[in-house]
Every structure is written in structure tokens, then in C-alpha cells.
Amino acid sequence: MPVRSVRRRYLSFTTSSSSIDDKAVQKCINHSILELYGLKGLSHIDPNLIQYDKELQKGIIRCSNDGERFLRAAMAFVTRFDEDALAIRVWKSSGTIKSLRANLTLD
8 A cells, every 4th residue: 555645835934134044943933833832733743944045034944734824823923033033924835845946036
């Protein structure tokens, strides 16, 4: 019996701070998910930062298909990183990474 692959969603986002790097973005998002949904929610959403450009303040994150709405809520919940104010805004969602990478460098 064949095993179905896990369906994924990709979200394009921007951040409000240029001083934050990719590891800090991943840490903020994971911490937000843990606060809202706990460890079970983190494993259900399965977030993975694919790409983040510090100069453009734009990135792409992957999650499970069923966890997209939970990830959007957790990203909206992020307000601080250390002592700096931080906001993460989701711009576009897609089932493929190709369309998001094309729009990442255009704006």
C-alpha cells in the first residue's frame, strides 16, 4: 500500500525589523506557536523557514496544509524580539514554492 506524501503550504511574509536574521525569525515564530498551541500544535503545524532575506525583510516559510491558519495566527501574534518591536505580515500563500520565489525579489 503506497504512503501519501504530506501536503504542504508555503507562505510569503515580511518583517518590520531589518536587524533580525533568519535564525531569529524562526525562533520567534516557533516561540509564538508554542505559546498559543503548545508542543502538539508545533508538531501539527511543522513550520520550516525556507528562505529569508535580511535586506529585503522578506521570507518564505513552509507548513503543513492543515496548519496554515494556525501558522498565520501565530505569525500575527509576534510583537517583540528581545527589546525590539517586531511585526510579521503574511502576504501570499501558495501550494508551490516557485510562484512565491518569483515574487520575493520583485517588490
